[in-house]
Amino acid sequence: MALMSSAPASPSLSPSRRAWLRFKRNRLGYWSLLIFCALVLVSLCAELVSNDKPLIVRYEGQTYFPMLKDYPEKTFGGDFETPTDYLDPFIKERLSAGSNWALYTLNPYGPNTLNYFAKAPNPSAPTSDNWLGTDDRGRDLLAQLLYGFRVSVLFGLALTITGVLLGMLTGAIQGFFGGKTDLAFQRFIEIWGSMPELYLLIIFSAVFAPSIALLLILLSLFGWMGLSDYVRAEFLRNRQLDYVKAARALGVSNAQIIWRHILPNSLTPVVTFLPFRMSGAILALTSLDFLGLGVPPGTPSLGELLSQGKNSIDAWWISLSTFGVLVVTLLLLTFMGDALRDALDPRKADQ
Amino acid sequence: MTSPTLGTGVSSLPPEGALASLGRPGGGSAAGLPLLSVHDLHVRFGSKEVVRGVNFTLAAGEKLALVGESGSGKTITALSLLRLAGNAAITGQALLQGRGDLLAMTEREMRGVRGGDIAMVFQEPMTALNPLMTIGQQIAEILLLKKGLTGAQCAQAAIELLAQTGIPEPARRANSFPHQLSGGQRQRAMIAMALASAPKLLLADEPTTALDVTLRGQILDLLSDLQRQTGMAVLLITHDLNLVRRFADRVAVMEQGVLVEQGPVADVFGAPQHAYTRRLIASQPRRDVVEAAPPASTASVVQTQDLRVVYPTPLPGIRGWFKKGEFVAVQGATLQLLPGQTLGVVGESGSGKSTLAQAILGLLPYAGELQVGGQAWQQPATRNTPANQQLRRRVQVVFQDPFSSLSPRLTVEEIVGEGLKVHEPTLTVAQRRVRVEAALDEVGLAETQYPRLLERYPHEFSGGQRQRLAIARALIVQPQVLVLDEPTSALDVTIQQQVLGLLQRLQKEKGLSYLLITHDVDVIRAMAHDVVVMKDGAVLESGSVADVLDAPQHPYTQRLVAAATVPGG
Numbered sequence: 002m003a004l005m006s007s008a009p010a011s012p013s014l015s016p017s018r019r020a021w022l023r024f025k026r027n028r029l030g031y032w033s034l035l036i037f038c039a040l041v042l043v044s045l046c047a048e049l050v051s052n053d054k055p056l057i058v059r060y061e062g063q064t065y066f067p068m069l070k071d072y073p074e075k076t077f078g079g080d081f082e083t084p085t086d087y088l089d090p091f092i093k094e095r096l097s098a099g100s101n102w103a104l105y106t107l108n109p110y111g112p113n114t115l116n117y118f119a120k121a122p123n124p125s126a127p128t129s130d131n132w133l134g135t136d137d138r139g140r141d142l143l144a145q146l147l148y149g150f151r152v153s154v155l156f157g158l159a160l161t162i163t164g165v166l167l168g169m170l171t172g173a174i175q176g177f178f179g180g181k182t183d184l185a186f187q188r189f190i191e192i193w194g195s196m197p198e199l200y201l202l203i204i205f206s207a208v209f210a211p212s213i214a215l216l217l218i219l220l221s222l223f224g225w226m227g228l229s230d231y232v233r234a235e236f237l238r239n240r241q242l243d244y245v246k247a248a249r250a251l252g253v254s255n256a257q258i259i260w261r262h263i264l265p266n267s268l269t270p271v272v273t274f275l276p277f278r279m280s281g282a283i284l285a286l287t288s289l290d291f292l293g294l295g296v297p298p299g300t301p302s303l304g305e306l307l308s309q310g311k312n313s314i315d316a317w318w319i320s321l322s323t324f325g326v327l328v329v330t331l332l333l334l335t336f337m338g339d340a341l342r343d344a345l346d347p348r349k350a351d352q
Numbered sequence: 353m354t355s356p357t358l359g360t361g362v363s364s365l366p367p368e369g370a371l372a373s374l375g376r377p378g379g380g381s382a383a384g385l386p387l388l389s390v391h392d393l394h395v396r397f398g399s400k401e402v403v404r405g406v407n408f409t410l411a412a413g414e415k416l417a418l419v420g421e422s423g424s425g426k427t428i429t430a431l432s433l434l435r436l437a438g439n440a441a442i443t444g445q446a447l448l449q450g451r452g453d454l455l456a457m458t459e460r461e462m463r464g465v466r467g468g469d470i471a472m473v474f475q476e477p478m479t480a481l482n483p484l485m486t487i488g489q490q491i492a493e494i495l496l497l498k499k500g501l502t503g504a505q506c507a508q509a510a511i512e513l514l515a516q517t518g519i520p521e522p523a524r525r526a527n528s529f530p531h532q533l534s535g536g537q538r539q540r541a542m543i544a545m546a547l548a549s550a551p552k553l554l555l556a557d558e559p560t561t562a563l564d565v566t567l568r569g570q571i572l573d574l575l576s577d578l579q580r581q582t583g584m585a586v587l588l589i590t591h592d593l594n595l596v597r598r599f600a601d602r603v604a605v606m607e608q609g610v611l612v613e614q615g616p617v618a619d620v621f622g623a624p625q626h627a628y629t630r631r632l633i634a635s636q637p638r639r640d641v642v643e644a645a646p647p648a649s650t651a652s653v654v655q656t657q658d659l660r661v662v663y664p665t666p667l668p669g670i671r672g673w674f675k676k677g678e679f680v681a682v683q684g685a686t687l688q689l690l691p692g693q694t695l696g697v698v699g700e701s702g703s704g705k706s707t708l709a710q711a712i713l714g715l716l717p718y719a720g721e722l723q724v725g726g727q728a729w730q731q732p733a734t735r736n737t738p739a740n741q742q743l744r745r746r747v748q749v750v751f752q753d754p755f756s757s758l759s760p761r762l763t764v765e766e767i768v769g770e771g772l773k774v775h776e777p778t779l780t781v782a783q784r785r786v787r788v789e790a791a792l793d794e795v796g797l798a799e800t801q802y803p804r805l806l807e808r809y810p811h812e813f814s815g816g817q818r819q820r821l822a823i824a825r826a827l828i829v830q831p832q833v834l835v836l837d838e839p840t841s842a843l844d845v846t847i848q849q850q851v852l853g854l855l856q857r858l859q860k861e862k863g864l865s866y867l868l869i870t871h872d873v874d875v876i877r878a879m880a881h882d883v884v885v886m887k888d889g890a891v892l893e894s895g896s897v898a899d900v901l902d903a904p905q906h907p908y909t910q911r912l913v914a915a916a917t918v919p920g921g
Contacts, residue, residue, distance in 0.1 A: 247751065
């Protein structure tokens with residue numbers, strides 16, 4: 002058969018693998034992904050990077066791991082049974098006396114550690130003790146940013162995942178079954194989408210104790226509608242293609258048709274919007290925190306820092322560094338999103 | 353006149369004698385200087401050269417056909433003459449009489465040529481016409497630009513042009529939007545637009561491909577008539593050799609960007625010089641089927657009696673909230689498919705033939721009687737009950753478009769093996785793989801020719817190979833009946849012949865029955881034992897191929913057969 006002669010001998014690449022190769026060719030997006038992953042990794046290990054407890058303490062021949070266990074101050078020659086404050090100059094002195102030593106983390110402050118021994122009044126400008134300065138309560142800003150970034154990213158990720166799952170599920174149901182199901186669901190979305198989200202948030206944060214979980218649930222309830230429409234449209238288009246008809250003619254069940262045939266071919270908008278959804282989620286959390294409707298007090302949060310920066314406008318280091326972290330985060334996500342959109346664009350060639 | 357050596361075929365004008373015999377009027381203008389002479393045309397997209405050194409000339413009033421398969425560069429050649437080929441790099445020379453080199457003109461001069469000296473008719477009039485403007489406005493726009501008429505004069509001239517192209521009620525139609533016209537009328541309006549500037553050269557890019565068979569002849573006749581009246585030259589781009597025989601004075605054959613042969617139609621078709629031309633001409637579907645034995649057992653594998661299929665349509669206004677209208681796609685269809693034979697269903701688009709196929713496959717609800725292997729679908733047919741699953745195994749399908757009929761995210765093994773997962777779930781992975789390989793082997797796709805075949809994804813295969821994959825997917829569950837829904841109309845003619853040959857071989861080896869749905873009478877002639885003619889959801893005529901196609905009774909069948917027959921061929 003003459004038409005076989007031009008068979009390429011290279012191994013076949015799946016469509017998603019080819020998309021990944023295209024993504025990698027976009028250097029900006031690829032490096033954004035690497036940097037973002039590195040930042041997330043660092044923030045996930047935040048306790049090992051920025052903590053008010055030392056990693057290891059060697060005190061009078063014995064080894065202590067303060068991160069794993071609270072030791073009373075008496076252990077290190079203090080006066081009280083209370084947990085040790087390792088930043089206390091007295092304790093620091095004891096820990097460095099003789100053959101004793103303590104290995105502190107890179108930035109020796111936790112997110113809520115108050116620097117009682119600061120040399121300048123709070124908020125203090127960047128010093129060699131507090132590299133990015135402290136906020137109005139004397140907490141180290143670098144530690145706050147690190148932990149706040151972690152909360153933002155994890156929250157954004159969780160909100161994205163729940164939104165995508167809900168959106169895909171509802172979109173798939175509407176698109177696949179069509180007809181009356183679709184009609185009813187569309188009207189429901191119209192009603193649901195016209196509810197005042199922000200007021201509901203205010204009401205609920207008054208009724209229930211504010212928590213991240215509550216925020217996640219409330220935002221998820223309204224976050225799936227945009228994606229649902231895209232998935233629905235993809236399903237409506239794909240379900241009438243010939244390969245679906247062929248699968249039906251083979252007697253493949255509806256669930257299998259959705260799962261094996263339509264869903265994988267309908268994921269393009271889902272994947273393309275992932276980074277943009279995530280940056281949207283981070284921004285939503287930050288704005289709510291800024292308004293004081295977000296995470297409970299005491300949780301490190303970028304929005305709360307921004308509102309601090311607004312309140313003490315002279316403390317430029319607070320607003321500027323928070324602003325910087327937000328811009329970098331959102332920019333990285335946007336670059337990734339752009340690269341992803343290009344990678345999944347069917348009109349883009351492989352070369 | 354033929355030039356088998358590649359890229360050197362600068363042909364002089366065709367001898368007048370050869371053309372006179374074809375009845376070309378009003379030739380011989382401008383003292384033998386060609387209207388258009390294209391010299392060493394190269395078109396490159398990035399690093400890919402799609403047109404590689406094409407030479408041809410076109411005399412005033414001449415009808416030249418540019419023939420080739422998809423991807424041969426014939427459309428790009430035409431577009432690059434107007435410099436409309438996107439971001440392609442074009443080199444060479446295209447001298448237009450009285451204008452100079454088209455490829456060296458400024459963009460401003462070029463705009464004067466486009467729609468002025470050279471006009472173009474596109475394949476798909478629905479997308480080539482602006483949906484937001486009436487037909488009259490679109491024609492008037494050209495008149496305004498090229499002729500400088502006033503608004504009222506333009507409107508009047510537009511109506512005259514529409515009348516000239518044979519559109520009924522041209523004054524009313526001028527105020528219609530493209531979607532309000534039928535396909536044939538849209539193409540006529542496109543032609544009227546092209547004629548508005550009285551071009552010297554008309555580029556017609558597959559002007560009839562998107563139309564129904566019976567309309568193709570009419571549009572072609574219209575082009576012939578208009579050419580005779582106006583004396584313009586026509587460059588017809590097509591893959592359909594019947595059209596060439598019927599229309600053109602001269603023919604140029606393209607293969608992979610190279611003009612392999614050109615000359616008067618009679619010469620090229622009578623004595624093709626180049627191997628590719630010979631292959632192209634020989635690609636007419638050949639009949640190679642086991643002729644119908646007198647049916648010993650009259651047990652038909654598919655039988656329908658008064659089959660009726662309707663689609664719900666929305667009703668306008670508040671009534672639509674409570675009730676649905678219905679669109680009758682198939683009405684009173686009675687047909688019978690015998691074991692080991694092929695029943696051809698022929699008709700134009702919208703005749704209900706694909707709906708009929710889906711009803712037989714149990715993919716649509718229907719009324720009336722329908723039996724597959726003596727067994728009816730358990731209602732509703734769209735449910736996968738155990739009884740229906742048994743039936744699904746007996747009747748399988750191959751679709752028209754090889755690109756949408758295979759899921760792009762599954763491997764060959766997953767696509768072909770899917771039927772086994774449903775119908776023989778007890779097979780192990782290894783057993784299934786053996787069966788998949790056997791099925792692929794049957795359709796002529798073997799691991800030896802195509803390394804790591806099972807792990808490949810559909811995007812690596814050509815249209816013909818994809819169609820083979822689709823056939824393998826259907827065959828693996830060992831059906832009795834294969835519904836072939838336009839199995840070759842998306843394929844090039846040479847590939848079409850190979851796929852039809854494969855289907856004929858499989859029928860002989862396995863005793864399969866085919867329900868062959870097509871608009872192509874040639875395919876029916878090659879494949880079918882019996883034939884059913886459908887129009888507007890109704891069966892007009894049925895019987896054996898010889899009876900129906902050689903002595904058609906119904907006027908519509910007569911038109912259909914006449915449209916597919918080469919005059920004097």
